[in-house]
Amino acid sequence: MQQAVRSQAEALLEAGLRLSRRVPLARVTTAVIATEAGLPSIRFFDAYPDLSSYLIDLYQRHFLLPVRQRLEQILSGAPPGLERTRAATQAYLDFCLKQRGLRRWTIDARQWPEFDAAYNRASQGIQTLAEGELQGLGFRNPAGAARLFAAMVYEIALVEVEEGHEHYALRQCLWRLLGFRDRPLLQFAPREAVREPPAPTTTATPRQRLLRAGEALLRDHGGQPEALKLEALLARADVDRDGFAAAFGDLQAFELALIQSWTEQFMATCLAASQGLPPGTERLHAFLTAAWDCNLHEQRGQRMLMKALLRTDPELRARILTRVQGFTRIVAMEFQALGLASPQALARLFVAASTELVEAEETAAVPLPRLRETFWQWFDPLTAGARPAPQRSRELRARPEVAQTSFLTMQIGEVPGTGRHRRRSAEARAALRQRLLEAGDRLLLTGARLEAFSANRLALLAGVEAEDFSDCYGGWDDYLAALFGFLLDEVRDITVEATAHMNPGIPRMWRGIEAYLDARLDRPVIHELSRRLQGHAEALRLSRGRSAAFVRIFATEFRSAGWQDAEACGHLMTALVSETVQAEYEAGRRLPEYRNTLRNFLERG
Amino acid sequence: MPARPPAYRQRELLIQAGFELAEKLSPAQLTAGTLARRAGLAARSLTLQFGGLERYAETLQAIHYEETRRETLAAVHGLAPGAARILRATQAYFDFAFNRRGLRAWLSELRARSPAMQLQWRMDNQLYAQFLATELALCGWPHPVAGARLYIAGVLELVRDEQRENRRLPAARRALERFLNTHVRPSAAVGAAVTP
Numbered sequence A: 001m002q003q004a005v006r007s008q009a010e011a012l013l014e015a016g017l018r019l020s021r022r023v024p025l026a027r028v029t030t031a032v033i034a035t036e037a038g039l040p041s042i043r044f045f046d047a048y049p050d051l052s053s054y055l056i057d058l059y060q061r062h063f064l065l066p067v068r069q070r071l072e073q074i075l076s077g078a079p080p081g082l083e084r085t086r087a088a089t090q091a092y093l094d095f096c097l098k099q100r101g102l103r104r105w106t107i108d109a110r111q112w113p114e115f116d117a118a119y120n121r122a123s124q125g126i127q128t129l130a131e132g133e134l135q136g137l138g139f140r141n142p143a144g145a146a147r148l149f150a151a152m153v154y155e156i157a158l159v160e161v162e163e164g165h166e167h168y169a170l171r172q173c174l175w176r177l178l179g180f181r182d183r184p185l186l187q188f189a190p191r192e193a194v195r196e197p198p199a200p201t202t203t204a205t206p207r208q209r210l211l212r213a214g215e216a217l218l219r220d221h222g223g224q225p226e227a228l229k230l231e232a233l234l235a236r237a238d239v240d241r242d243g244f245a246a247a248f249g250d251l252q253a254f255e256l257a258l259i260q261s262w263t264e265q266f267m268a269t270c271l272a273a274s275q276g277l278p279p280g281t282e283r284l285h286a287f288l289t290a291a292w293d294c295n296l297h298e299q300r301g302q303r304m305l306m307k308a309l310l311r312t313d314p315e316l317r318a319r320i321l322t323r324v325q326g327f328t329r330i331v332a333m334e335f336q337a338l339g340l341a342s343p344q345a346l347a348r349l350f351v352a353a354s355t356e357l358v359e360a361e362e363t364a365a366v367p368l369p370r371l372r373e374t375f376w377q378w379f380d381p382l383t384a385g386a387r388p389a390p391q392r393s394r395e396l397r398a399r400p401e402v403a404q405t406s407f408l409t410m411q412i413g414e415v416p417g418t419g420r421h422r423r424r425s426a427e428a429r430a431a432l433r434q435r436l437l438e439a440g441d442r443l444l445l446t447g448a449r450l451e452a453f454s455a456n457r458l459a460l461l462a463g464v465e466a467e468d469f470s471d472c473y474g475g476w477d478d479y480l481a482a483l484f485g486f487l488l489d490e491v492r493d494i495t496v497e498a499t500a501h502m503n504p505g506i507p508r509m510w511r512g513i514e515a516y517l518d519a520r521l522d523r524p525v526i527h528e529l530s531r532r533l534q535g536h537a538e539a540l541r542l543s544r545g546r547s548a549a550f551v552r553i554f555a556t557e558f559r560s561a562g563w564q565d566a567e568a569c570g571h572l573m574t575a576l577v578s579e580t581v582q583a584e585y586e587a588g589r590r591l592p593e594y595r596n597t598l599r600n601f602l603e604r605g
Numbered sequence B: 001m002p003a004r005p006p007a008y009r010q011r012e013l014l015i016q017a018g019f020e021l022a023e024k025l026s027p028a029q030l031t032a033g034t035l036a037r038r039a040g041l042a043a044r045s046l047t048l049q050f051g052g053l054e055r056y057a058e059t060l061q062a063i064h065y066e067e068t069r070r071e072t073l074a075a076v077h078g079l080a081p082g083a084a085r086i087l088r089a090t091q092a093y094f095d096f097a098f099n100r101r102g103l104r105a106w107l108s109e110l111r112a113r114s115p116a117m118q119l120q121w122r123m124d125n126q127l128y129a130q131f132l133a134t135e136l137a138l139c140g141w142p143h144p145v146a147g148a149r150l151y152i153a154g155v156l157e158l159v160r161d162e163q164r165e166n167r168r169l170p171a172a173r174r175a176l177e178r179f180l181n182t183h184v185r186p187s188a189a190v191g192a193a194v195t196p
Helices: A003-018 A030-036 A041-047 A053-075 A082-098 A100-109 A113-135 A141-164 A167-179 A204-219 A232-236 A241-247 A251-274 A281-296 A302-309 A313-337 A341-365 A369-384 A426-445 A455-462 A466-472 A475-501 A506-521 A525-532 A537-560 A566-587 A593-602 B007-022 B034-038 B045-050 B052-077 B081-101 B102-110 B113-140 B146-165 B170-183
Strands: none
Touching: A003 A030, A003 A041, A003 A053, A030 A041, A030 A232, A053 A082, A053 A100, A053 A113, A053 A341, A082 A100, A082 A113, A082 A141, A082 A167, A100 A113, A100 A141, A113 A141, A141 A167, A141 A341, A141 A369, A167 A341, A167 A369, A204 A232, A204 A241, A204 A251, A204 B052, A232 A369, A251 A302, A251 A313, A251 A426, A281 A313, A281 A341, A281 A369, A313 A593, A313 B052, A341 A369, A341 A475, A426 A455, A426 A466, A426 A475, A426 B146, A455 A475, A475 A506, A475 A537, A475 B170, A506 A537, A506 A566, A506 A593, A525 A537, A537 A566, A566 A593, A566 B146, A566 B170, A593 B146, A593 B170, B007 B034, B007 B045, B007 B052, B007 B102, B034 B045, B034 B052, B034 B081, B045 B052, B052 B081, B052 B102, B081 B102, B081 B113, B081 B146, B081 B170, B102 B113, B102 B146, B113 B146, B146 B170
8 A cells, every 4th residue: 555655656756747847836736746647636645645745745856866966976076175066056056957847846836835944944955065065165154154155056046947048147156256265354334324314294294104104013013014904004194094095095005105115215225325435345335234234123024014915916026026126236236336247147146145144134033243244255355356446438338449348447436536627537527427327327226216316416426526417417418318328238238148158049139138128127217218308319319329239139140040131120129129118118017928929929930 | 363262171272282292392391381382372371270380280190190091991901801911901001101201201200299199199009009909819819919019010110211211121021021920820821922
């Protein structure tokens, strides 16, 4: 009897493995698995009590066990050191990619608490292996280092499983992070954040009063979302039901607004903490320490509310994802300002490790200084060792003769000749412009609307004199046009990075289009700027230039894929992508039906 | 001295003058006075009859859209639904738009400053998109609404290109046909190129 159950379990596991290659987890039931195994549905329960236990067994036997064997083989066959750690990590990532159906199931199943707990227990063994390896690489806290390392590796596996191929830039970044021998402990004096004064309470609208009441309720109840009861809210904010309905409509909309307000405050706090510092290690420390503290203390309640809602609301998940990408963008900009290669990929790993740290501190409910120190041990050597901040300049990049090198000799962070009546070189002015544009971009990331922009605010954020603004830009629209170009440049850089090291052809083209669409969706302000700047000569030139560049790139790709009428197809593809950007902007989310139509055209056209 | 034509006739003459002059003069030359002179009317007649160049352009655009629709529908009269019907309609649309490229360039310039004309333009495109979505669904497109919007974006881009280049662009028309055929059921696809 026991033998029969064992062979049934084997058959079910084999069936799961086959199914994982073609069916998403959302469509899998115990009956589907039993049918695939050629068994009556009821027999499933002879072998497993439920789907979750089955998935844990599947994960352990078909993923964890073979990957562990492979890792032990590598670790026992080579001397300890960087090369061995790298080989083992590579083998792990390659195995994830090979078993990507199962890996995807595992990722999806982690939203079930019982699976997640079992997953964490089962993965502990691999983390212990990593711990041993990292000890040899100079980490003072190998357990913490392994935890952050695992988060970064998990992030890479996630991206690769999603994209279906190896992500060169991400892996290279991880090897770079592993490779530093010198892991200094840098100390920076704590900074007093410059905050904008809050609006006086006497003039607060019912909406603002309700939001503050929501924050207070969450704070008082240890961040439990259940604390947000309508009656309690109304009493605390001194607003009646009609006032609530007029301000938010329903409780769900209120919760969303509360999270939106949290993300804006969160971003503003982080930026305020790093205000006035030049790009570099110290600014990153100030920015991220503020973020960690913020998550732990001031706005813990909203964060927990967000996590609770994230589990139930896919629309919200998409919106929050955009915010996380915003955070990643700020970090990427910082890395770019430091002249580091693959800034987007690096920022992704940085944010993955930081998120892991936030999770750990949240569980402990206190700051974890040793883990924070370990975090910086991972990243400080990279930023501290960076060449001092060469900054790309759009003005120079636009000139074909320097388009290949695209770097200024000017160092951002040291802006000579600020203030009125000073003679300023073209390079110094370009650096000032760059700072003002970055300030605008950061302001947008806090959720500020264009109407909230002013020359003074931007100058303050950029750490330059107010009169420098008028010295750099002829008029307000000229600044907005430059910001428009700056954002388009960002989108282009993200697209280029996403396709780096891929061979020409349709897969590369599709990867680029997807990265472009995501980057545009993440920057709705480009549309607002484009509308506002209708008729502005520079904005028109930029738009046309981008469009023409698209046509050229698409045409080259189509030609290399052997398509007839490559130029015309490039032109058509440009129009189709542009329309998809517009449709997604209107919907405020990804539209798979548009993307699939484009993809089908590329793959079957 | 000839009698002044009645108001409705004056409007007709002015609209007629717009269609004729748009293909001969540049947008900058198309003033209220030029149009009135061509219609054989007093210089102020356009302002009197339409209230100004903007309202006049709105009327002109509405008539142009209606005629385009009529021409496009006439080209596919009696054809069964399918890729061939879509392509025939597209070709008729292209040809009609090409013959009126001067007018389209002028209207496009005026539209940039007129919210009412922009609304007309959007409504016209939406109407085509609705027709087309039904056709695409019949052809077996997996996402007909998205497909219709994308196809129309491709058509409008091509019309603008032909207008700018001042010639027909057969390769671009073939590319659009290729896009259409990617998604239709094999039985509904069209193998032969529609371009001359």
